[in-house]
Amino acid sequence: MARWEPNARERLVRAALDLFTEQGYDATTVSEIADRAGLTKTTFFRHFPDKREVLFAGQDTHARLLTDAIIEAPSPATPLEAVRAALDALAATFTDNRREFSAKLRPVIAGHGELQERSALKRAKLAEAVTNALHERGVPKPVAGLAAELGIRAFHHAFDQWADPANQQTLTELTRRTFDELRAAMAALD
Structure with a gap:
Protein backbone atom coordinates (compact mmCIF):
# COMPACT_ATOMS: atom_id res chain seq x y z
CA MET A 1 0.00 0.00 0.00
CA ALA A 2 1.25 3.46 -0.82
CA ARG A 3 2.07 5.54 2.22
CA TRP A 4 0.32 8.67 0.96
CA GLU A 5 -3.42 8.51 0.73
CA PRO A 6 -6.10 11.05 1.52
CA ASN A 7 -7.72 11.31 4.94
CA ALA A 8 -4.60 10.36 6.89
CA ARG A 9 -5.87 12.07 10.04
CA GLU A 10 -9.20 10.23 9.97
CA ARG A 11 -7.50 6.92 9.24
CA LEU A 12 -5.19 7.40 12.21
CA VAL A 13 -8.12 8.17 14.50
CA ARG A 14 -10.05 5.09 13.37
CA ALA A 15 -6.97 2.85 13.59
CA ALA A 16 -6.24 4.10 17.11
CA LEU A 17 -9.78 3.51 18.31
CA ASP A 18 -9.85 0.02 16.80
CA LEU A 19 -6.55 -0.88 18.47
CA PHE A 20 -7.53 0.68 21.82
CA THR A 21 -10.73 -1.38 21.69
CA GLU A 22 -8.97 -4.60 20.72
CA GLN A 23 -5.90 -4.53 22.95
CA GLY A 24 -6.31 -1.62 25.34
CA TYR A 25 -5.00 1.90 25.46
CA ASP A 26 -1.82 1.15 27.40
CA ALA A 27 -0.86 -1.81 25.20
CA THR A 28 -1.17 0.16 21.96
CA THR A 29 1.81 2.00 20.53
CA VAL A 30 1.97 4.89 18.09
CA SER A 31 3.82 2.61 15.66
CA GLU A 32 0.96 0.12 15.74
CA ILE A 33 -1.57 2.88 15.10
CA ALA A 34 0.43 4.18 12.13
CA ASP A 35 0.89 0.65 10.74
CA ARG A 36 -2.83 -0.12 11.07
CA ALA A 37 -3.62 3.11 9.20
CA GLY A 38 -1.08 2.26 6.50
CA LEU A 39 1.04 5.29 7.40
CA THR A 40 4.36 6.05 9.05
CA LYS A 41 5.04 7.01 12.64
CA THR A 42 6.30 10.36 11.34
CA THR A 43 2.94 10.97 9.69
CA PHE A 44 1.22 10.22 12.99
CA PHE A 45 3.29 12.89 14.74
CA ARG A 46 2.52 15.41 11.98
CA HIS A 47 -1.12 15.15 13.02
CA PHE A 48 -1.00 14.42 16.76
CA PRO A 49 1.49 15.13 19.56
CA ASP A 50 0.78 11.77 21.27
CA LYS A 51 -1.59 8.81 21.21
CA ARG A 52 -3.91 10.37 23.77
CA GLU A 53 -4.69 13.31 21.50
CA VAL A 54 -5.74 11.09 18.62
CA LEU A 55 -9.11 10.54 20.33
CA PHE A 56 -9.74 14.25 20.83
CA ALA A 57 -8.95 15.38 17.30
Whole structure:
Protein backbone atom coordinates (compact mmCIF):
# COMPACT_ATOMS: atom_id res chain seq x y z
CA MET A 1 0.00 0.00 0.00
CA ALA A 2 1.25 3.46 -0.82
CA ARG A 3 2.07 5.54 2.22
CA TRP A 4 0.32 8.67 0.96
CA GLU A 5 -3.42 8.51 0.73
CA PRO A 6 -6.10 11.05 1.52
CA ASN A 7 -7.72 11.31 4.94
CA ALA A 8 -4.60 10.36 6.89
CA ARG A 9 -5.87 12.07 10.04
CA GLU A 10 -9.20 10.23 9.97
CA ARG A 11 -7.50 6.92 9.24
CA LEU A 12 -5.19 7.40 12.21
CA VAL A 13 -8.12 8.17 14.50
CA ARG A 14 -10.05 5.09 13.37
CA ALA A 15 -6.97 2.85 13.59
CA ALA A 16 -6.24 4.10 17.11
CA LEU A 17 -9.78 3.51 18.31
CA ASP A 18 -9.85 0.02 16.80
CA LEU A 19 -6.55 -0.88 18.47
CA PHE A 20 -7.53 0.68 21.82
CA THR A 21 -10.73 -1.38 21.69
CA GLU A 22 -8.97 -4.60 20.72
CA GLN A 23 -5.90 -4.53 22.95
CA GLY A 24 -6.31 -1.62 25.34
CA TYR A 25 -5.00 1.90 25.46
CA ASP A 26 -1.82 1.15 27.40
CA ALA A 27 -0.86 -1.81 25.20
CA THR A 28 -1.17 0.16 21.96
CA THR A 29 1.81 2.00 20.53
CA VAL A 30 1.97 4.89 18.09
CA SER A 31 3.82 2.61 15.66
CA GLU A 32 0.96 0.12 15.74
CA ILE A 33 -1.57 2.88 15.10
CA ALA A 34 0.43 4.18 12.13
CA ASP A 35 0.89 0.65 10.74
CA ARG A 36 -2.83 -0.12 11.07
CA ALA A 37 -3.62 3.11 9.20
CA GLY A 38 -1.08 2.26 6.50
CA LEU A 39 1.04 5.29 7.40
CA THR A 40 4.36 6.05 9.05
CA LYS A 41 5.04 7.01 12.64
CA THR A 42 6.30 10.36 11.34
CA THR A 43 2.94 10.97 9.69
CA PHE A 44 1.22 10.22 12.99
CA PHE A 45 3.29 12.89 14.74
CA ARG A 46 2.52 15.41 11.98
CA HIS A 47 -1.12 15.15 13.02
CA PHE A 48 -1.00 14.42 16.76
CA PRO A 49 1.49 15.13 19.56
CA ASP A 50 0.78 11.77 21.27
CA LYS A 51 -1.59 8.81 21.21
CA ARG A 52 -3.91 10.37 23.77
CA GLU A 53 -4.69 13.31 21.50
CA VAL A 54 -5.74 11.09 18.62
CA LEU A 55 -9.11 10.54 20.33
CA PHE A 56 -9.74 14.25 20.83
CA ALA A 57 -8.95 15.38 17.30
CA GLY A 58 -12.06 17.48 16.78
CA GLN A 59 -11.81 19.76 19.81
CA ASP A 60 -10.64 22.85 17.95
CA THR A 61 -13.30 22.39 15.28
CA HIS A 62 -15.99 21.97 17.93
CA ALA A 63 -14.89 25.11 19.77
CA ARG A 64 -14.89 27.08 16.52
CA LEU A 65 -18.39 25.85 15.59
CA LEU A 66 -19.74 26.87 18.99
CA THR A 67 -18.02 30.26 18.92
CA ASP A 68 -19.09 31.08 15.36
CA ALA A 69 -22.73 30.16 16.04
CA ILE A 70 -22.83 32.38 19.13
CA ILE A 71 -21.25 35.30 17.30
CA GLU A 72 -23.69 34.86 14.39
CA ALA A 73 -26.79 34.60 16.62
CA PRO A 74 -29.22 37.48 16.11
CA SER A 75 -28.42 40.48 18.30
CA PRO A 76 -31.64 40.28 20.36
CA ALA A 77 -30.91 36.62 21.29
CA THR A 78 -30.60 35.98 25.01
CA PRO A 79 -27.47 34.19 26.23
CA LEU A 80 -29.38 30.90 26.44
CA GLU A 81 -30.83 31.37 22.95
CA ALA A 82 -27.34 31.96 21.60
CA VAL A 83 -26.06 28.84 23.39
CA ARG A 84 -28.96 26.81 21.98
CA ALA A 85 -28.05 27.98 18.46
CA ALA A 86 -24.45 26.97 19.11
CA LEU A 87 -25.49 23.54 20.37
CA ASP A 88 -27.62 23.05 17.25
CA ALA A 89 -24.62 23.89 15.06
CA LEU A 90 -22.38 21.45 16.90
CA ALA A 91 -24.90 18.62 17.17
CA ALA A 92 -25.68 18.84 13.45
CA THR A 93 -22.13 17.70 12.67
CA PHE A 94 -22.70 14.40 14.46
CA THR A 95 -24.40 12.42 11.74
CA ASP A 96 -25.61 8.85 12.15
CA ASN A 97 -22.46 7.48 10.52
CA ARG A 98 -20.50 8.80 13.54
CA ARG A 99 -22.71 7.00 16.07
CA GLU A 100 -20.87 3.66 15.83
CA PHE A 101 -17.51 5.40 16.25
CA SER A 102 -18.83 7.32 19.26
CA ALA A 103 -20.22 4.14 20.81
CA LYS A 104 -16.75 2.58 20.64
CA LEU A 105 -15.09 5.72 21.95
CA ARG A 106 -17.06 6.00 25.21
CA PRO A 107 -15.82 2.77 26.88
CA VAL A 108 -12.23 3.43 25.82
CA ILE A 109 -12.30 6.81 27.56
CA ALA A 110 -14.24 5.48 30.57
CA GLY A 111 -11.67 2.72 31.05
CA HIS A 112 -8.60 4.90 31.37
CA GLY A 113 -7.97 7.71 33.86
CA GLU A 114 -5.64 9.67 31.58
CA LEU A 115 -8.32 9.76 28.86
CA GLN A 116 -10.99 10.74 31.38
CA GLU A 117 -8.82 13.68 32.44
CA ARG A 118 -8.32 14.70 28.81
CA SER A 119 -12.07 14.45 28.21
CA ALA A 120 -12.75 16.68 31.23
CA LEU A 121 -10.19 19.19 29.93
CA LYS A 122 -11.89 19.17 26.51
CA ARG A 123 -15.22 19.83 28.16
CA ALA A 124 -13.75 22.74 30.14
CA LYS A 125 -12.14 24.20 26.99
CA LEU A 126 -15.47 24.06 25.15
CA ALA A 127 -17.20 25.81 28.05
CA GLU A 128 -14.46 28.43 28.03
CA ALA A 129 -14.91 29.00 24.30
CA VAL A 130 -18.68 29.47 24.76
CA THR A 131 -18.14 31.76 27.75
CA ASN A 132 -15.71 33.94 25.79
CA ALA A 133 -18.01 34.13 22.76
CA LEU A 134 -20.93 35.19 24.95
CA HIS A 135 -18.75 37.73 26.73
CA GLU A 136 -17.79 39.19 23.33
CA ARG A 137 -21.54 39.70 22.77
CA GLY A 138 -21.61 41.82 25.92
CA VAL A 139 -22.83 39.15 28.34
CA PRO A 140 -21.26 39.57 31.82
CA LYS A 141 -18.74 36.82 32.64
CA PRO A 142 -20.74 35.15 35.46
CA VAL A 143 -23.86 34.92 33.28
CA ALA A 144 -21.83 33.82 30.25
CA GLY A 145 -20.08 31.13 32.30
CA LEU A 146 -23.32 29.76 33.71
CA ALA A 147 -24.97 29.67 30.26
CA ALA A 148 -21.89 27.95 28.82
CA GLU A 149 -21.78 25.32 31.56
CA LEU A 150 -25.47 24.60 31.11
CA GLY A 151 -25.03 24.18 27.36
CA ILE A 152 -21.94 22.00 27.52
CA ARG A 153 -23.52 19.84 30.25
CA ALA A 154 -26.61 19.39 28.05
CA PHE A 155 -24.49 18.48 25.03
CA HIS A 156 -22.42 15.86 26.86
CA HIS A 157 -25.44 14.29 28.52
CA ALA A 158 -27.21 14.11 25.15
CA PHE A 159 -24.05 12.75 23.49
CA ASP A 160 -23.93 9.85 25.95
CA GLN A 161 -27.52 8.97 25.07
CA TRP A 162 -26.96 9.41 21.33
CA ALA A 163 -23.85 7.21 21.28
CA ASP A 164 -25.96 4.26 22.40
CA PRO A 165 -26.55 2.33 19.14
CA ALA A 166 -30.08 1.47 20.30
CA ASN A 167 -31.00 5.16 20.35
CA GLN A 168 -32.48 6.35 17.07
CA GLN A 169 -32.91 10.05 17.86
CA THR A 170 -30.58 12.62 16.35
CA LEU A 171 -28.05 14.33 18.55
CA THR A 172 -29.77 17.62 17.78
CA GLU A 173 -33.09 16.31 19.14
CA LEU A 174 -31.46 14.88 22.25
CA THR A 175 -29.42 18.01 22.90
CA ARG A 176 -32.44 20.28 22.57
CA ARG A 177 -34.49 18.14 24.94
CA THR A 178 -31.70 17.91 27.50
CA PHE A 179 -31.01 21.64 27.26
CA ASP A 180 -34.69 22.42 27.84
CA GLU A 181 -34.80 20.03 30.82
CA LEU A 182 -31.77 21.70 32.38
CA ARG A 183 -33.22 25.16 31.78
CA ALA A 184 -36.42 24.06 33.56
CA ALA A 185 -34.39 22.59 36.42
CA MET A 186 -32.45 25.84 36.73
CA ALA A 187 -35.69 27.83 36.83
CA ALA A 188 -36.96 25.54 39.60
CA LEU A 189 -34.04 26.59 41.82
CA ASP A 190 -35.76 29.89 42.71
